[in-house]
Amino acid sequence: MTRRHACVHLLFASLLAAALGASAPARGADDDPVGAAMKLYEKRRYEQAARVLEDALARLEAERRPQARLVLGMIYVRNADLHEALGRTAAAAELDYLDKLLKTRTGDRSRYARLHLAEALLARGSAAEAQRHFEQVRADPGIEKRYQALASVGLGSVLWAQRDAKGARAVWAGTGGAAEIALARAAAQGGVQLADVKSLRRVADDASLAPQLSARTRRYLIEIYTAAGAPDKALAVARAGDLGMASYVESFKAAKGTAKSINLYDLALLTDLTRLYRELARRQLEQAAADARMKPSAEYYLAEVLNDLGSRDEASTYVEAFLARAQTPVQYRERARVRQALIAHRQGRRAEAESAWTAMAESGSDPEVLADIVLGCADAQAQCSKVLARVGQVTEAGDGRRYQRLNFALGSYYLRKKDYARAISYMEAGRDKSNKNKIEANDPEMLAGLAEAYYRTKKFSEGLEIFFEMSKEFPVVRQIQEAMQGVYSMEQRSAGDVKIL
Numbered sequence: 001m002t003r004r005h006a007c008v009h010l011l012f013a014s015l016l017a018a019a020l021g022a023s024a025p026a027r028g029a030d031d032d033p034v035g036a037a038m039k040l041y042e043k044r045r046y047e048q049a050a051r052v053l054e055d056a057l058a059r060l061e062a063e064r065r066p067q068a069r070l071v072l073g074m075i076y077v078r079n080a081d082l083h084e085a086l087g088r089t090a091a092a093a094e095l096d097y098l099d100k101l102l103k104t105r106t107g108d109r110s111r112y113a114r115l116h117l118a119e120a121l122l123a124r125g126s127a128a129e130a131q132r133h134f135e136q137v138r139a140d141p142g143i144e145k146r147y148q149a150l151a152s153v154g155l156g157s158v159l160w161a162q163r164d165a166k167g168a169r170a171v172w173a174g175t176g177g178a179a180e181i182a183l184a185r186a187a188a189q190g191g192v193q194l195a196d197v198k199s200l201r202r203v204a205d206d207a208s209l210a211p212q213l214s215a216r217t218r219r220y221l222i223e224i225y226t227a228a229g230a231p232d233k234a235l236a237v238a239r240a241g242d243l244g245m246a247s248y249v250e251s252f253k254a255a256k257g258t259a260k261s262i263n264l265y266d267l268a269l270l271t272d273l274t275r276l277y278r279e280l281a282r283r284q285l286e287q288a289a290a291d292a293r294m295k296p297s298a299e300y301y302l303a304e305v306l307n308d309l310g311s312r313d314e315a316s317t318y319v320e321a322f323l324a325r326a327q328t329p330v331q332y333r334e335r336a337r338v339r340q341a342l343i344a345h346r347q348g349r350r351a352e353a354e355s356a357w358t359a360m361a362e363s364g365s366d367p368e369v370l371a372d373i374v375l376g377c378a379d380a381q382a383q384c385s386k387v388l389a390r391v392g393q394v395t396e397a398g399d400g401r402r403y404q405r406l407n408f409a410l411g412s413y414y415l416r417k418k419d420y421a422r423a424i425s426y427m428e429a430g431r432d433k434s435n436k437n438k439i440e441a442n443d444p445e446m447l448a449g450l451a452e453a454y455y456r457t458k459k460f461s462e463g464l465e466i467f468f469e470m471s472k473e474f475p476v477v478r479q480i481q482e483a484m485q486g487v488y489s490m491e492q493r494s495a496g497d498v499k500i501l
Contacts, residue, residue, distance in 0.1 A: 033060070034068050037075065044439040045473060046079040066291030069284045070298055076281035077305050080274050085445040086477060087270035089452040091124050093483035094267050100490050101262065111142050112250050115151055116264045122154060123268035127161040134158060149175045153184040160192050180217065183207050187220040190227030200228040208237065215245040215266065222272045231279040238273065244471070244478030262486075265479035273476065281305045296325055300336060307343050316343050331366055338372040345380045354382050361387040365394055367406040374409035378416045388413070404430040408446040415449050423453040437469040444470060451480075460488040 033056035040049035053072040060068055098117035101110040118133035137143055137151035152175045160168035172189065175181050186203040189195040204224040207217060218241045225234035246263035282305050289298035303319035306312075319340045323333060337360065345353035357373045364370070370391050377384035391410065395403055407430025415423040427450040435441035447466050454463035467481045 034064065034071055037068075037071055041071070041075050041078070044078075044444050046075055046082065047473065050075045050079065066288050066294045070288040070294045070301075073281045073284035073288060073298070073301055073305075076277045076284065077301055080277035080281060080305075080308070082444050082448070082474075083270050083274040083277065083476070085448040086474070086480065087267070087274060089448045089455070090267055090270055090480045090483070091120070092452050093455055093480055093487060094120055094265070095124070097483040097486045098264075100487060104490075110250055110262050110264075111140065112147065112248055112264055113262070114140075115143070115147055115154075116247070116266070118151065118154055120267035122157060122161075123271050127158045131155065131158045131162075146178060146180060149178070149181045150184055153181065153188050156185075157188045157191070160188075160194075179207065183217060183220045183224070187223040187227075190224050193227070197228045200224050201230060204228065204230075204233070208233075213237070213241060215241070215247045215269075219247070219266050219269050219272060222269075222276060226272065226276050226279055231276055231283060234276050235280060238276065242475060243269070243273075244475035246479075246482075263482055265482070267479070269479075270476065275309075278305050278309050282309065296322065296328065300332060303336065303339055303343075307339065307346070312343055312347050316340070316347075319343065331368055334360065334364065334366065334369040335372050338369065338376055342376040342379060345376070345382070350380070350382070353380065354384060357382075357384060358386045361390045367394070367403050370394060371406040371409040374406070374413050378409070378413040381416060384413075404432075405443065406430070408443060408449070411446070411453070412449050415453055418456075420453045420456045424450065424457065427453065437466050439470065439473060444474075455484055455487075458491070460484055464488075 033052050037049045037052040040046075040052065050072060053068050053075070057065065057068055057072070095117070098113045098120060101113035102117065104110075114133050115137045118130045118137065121127075121130035121133065134151045134155040138148050138155065140148070143151075152171055156168040156171040156175075159165075159171060172185050175185055183203060186195060186200055190200045201224075204221050207213075208221055210217070213221070218237055221237045222234045225231065225237065247266045248264040249261055250264060251261040282302070285298045285302045285305065288294040289302065299318045299322040303315045303322060306315035306318065319336050322328065322336050323340070328336075338357065341353040341356040341360075344356070353376075357376060361370060361373050373387055374384070374391055376382075377387055388410075391406065395406060395410070407426045411423045411425075411427035411430070414420075414426065427446055430446065431450070432438070432441035437447065439447065447470060451463040451466040454460070454466075464481060464484055467477045467484070471477045471481065
C-alpha cells in the first residue's frame with residue numbers, strides 16, 4: 001500500500017516514550033545513529049537513513065538494538081513504497097518508449113528493444129503481450145544466441161504465469177547451461193518457488209564471485225537471493241553497483257551514417273527492489289517485535305508490510321493484535337482499522353471493506369486517516385463515491401499545508417482512474433510551492449505520481465524536472481528519465497532521432 005507520510009514521530013512518541021525516554025542516558029548526535037537515521041528518514045533520504053543503521057546495528061548495545069531494528073524496518077517500508085510508485089511511473093514511460101523504438105525506420109530500429117519490452121510487460125503482469133515479443137526475439141536471426149536464450153527463459157516464465165507448468169519446464173530445460181542463462185533460469189524458477197533454496201544460493205554465490213557484474217547479472221542476483229530468503233545478500237549486491245546503469249547499450253549506424261547508441265534498462269529492477277525492501281522490513285520488524293517495548297509499533301508496521309507482501313492472514317493477525325491494545329493513539333487506531341479493511345478487500349470481502357471505509361470517512365475528519373482511506377480505495381480500485389464526497393468537503397474547508405497528504409491521496413486515486421487533469425490538480429495543491437521538487441518538502445511518492453500524470457498529459461519538461469532532482473538521492477530513476485526523454489525526442493523531433501541527450 002503506497003502511502004502514509006507525515007506525523008512519523010506520533011506513534012513513537014505515544015507508544016515508546018515511557019520505554020525509551022526517562023531512563024535512557026544522554027547522547028550526543030555523533031553517537032546516536034537511531035536519531036541520525038530518523039532525521040534522514042524525515043527528509044525522505046531513505047537510502048542514507050538505512051545505511052546509518054545498517055552500519056551501526058552490530059555495534060549498538062543490546063538494549064538499543066530493538067529500537068534501531070524498528071526504525072530500520074520503517075525506513076525499508078517507505079523505501080519499498082517509493083520504488084513501487086516509481087515502478088508504475090516507469091512502466092508508463094518505458095513501455096511507450098520501447099514500443100516506439102520498434103516502430104522507427106528500419107535503418108534506425110533497435111533489435112534489442114523487443115527483448116526489453118517483453119521483459120517489461122512480464123514484470124507488469126502482461127504475460128500474453130510479453131509472449132508474442134519473446135517468441136519474435138527467439139525467431140530473430142539478428143539477435144545474439146545468448147539473448148535468444150534469455151528470451152526463452154522469459155517465455156518459460158510466461159507459460160508458468162499462464163498455468164502451463166509442463167510447457168514452462170520444457171522451455172527452461174532447453175535454454176542451455178551458459179553461466180548467464182543458468183542465472184536467468186534460476187531467477188525465474190526462484191521467483192515461482194520452483195527451485196530449492198540451497199541450489200539457488202549456490203548458483204548466486206558462484207556468480208557473485210565475478211570481478212565485475214553487469215547490470216543484468218546484478219538484477220538476477222537480487223531476485224535469486226530475495227527468493228532464497230537471503231535479502232541481506234541481495235541488498236549487498238544492490239548496494240555494490242550503480243542502479244542507474246543501463247542493462248544493454250545498443251550501438252549501430254543510423255540511416256544517415258551517424259553512430260547511434262540506445263540505453264536499454266530493466267524495468268523489473270524496480271519490482272525487484274520493492275520486494276527486497278519489503279522482505280528486509282519484515283525481517284527487521286519481526287526481530288523488533290520480540291522486544292516488549294517495541295512490540296506495539298512493530299505490529300502496526302508488520303500488518304502493513306505483510307499485507308503488501310501478500311501474506312493476508314498474517315497481516316490480519318498483526319492488525320488485530322495492535323487494535324486489541326488498550327493504549328494506542330487514536331489516529332493510529334483509526335489508520336489500523338483502515339488497513340484492516342484493505343486486508344478484507346484483498347481477501348475478497350469487498351462490500352465489508354467499502355462499508356467500513358465509508359463509515360470511517362463520514363464519522364471523522366482527521367486528514368491522515370482520510371488520506372489512508374482514499375489510498376485504500378485507490379489500491380483496491382474501488383469507486384468509494386461516498387468517501388470521495390466526504391473528503392471533498394473536508395479539503396475545501398481545510399488548510400492546504402495540513403491537507404498535503406490528503407491532496408496526494410486524492411491525486412493518486414484519480415491517477416489510477418486515468419483522470420490525469422484532476423490528478424495533477426490535487427497533487428499540485430498539496431505540493432510545496434517554494435520547494436516543488438525537493439523530497440525534503442514533498443513526499444517522493446507524490447512526486448513520482450505527479451511526474452506520471454505530467455507524462456500522460458505530455459508535459460515532459462515538468463516530469464523530467466522532478467526526476468532530475470530525485471536522481472540525486474535515487475539513481476535508479478535514471479531509467480525513467482531516459483525513457484521520458486526518448487519519447488519526448490521522438491514526438492518533438494523525428495521518429496528516427498532517439499539519442500538521449
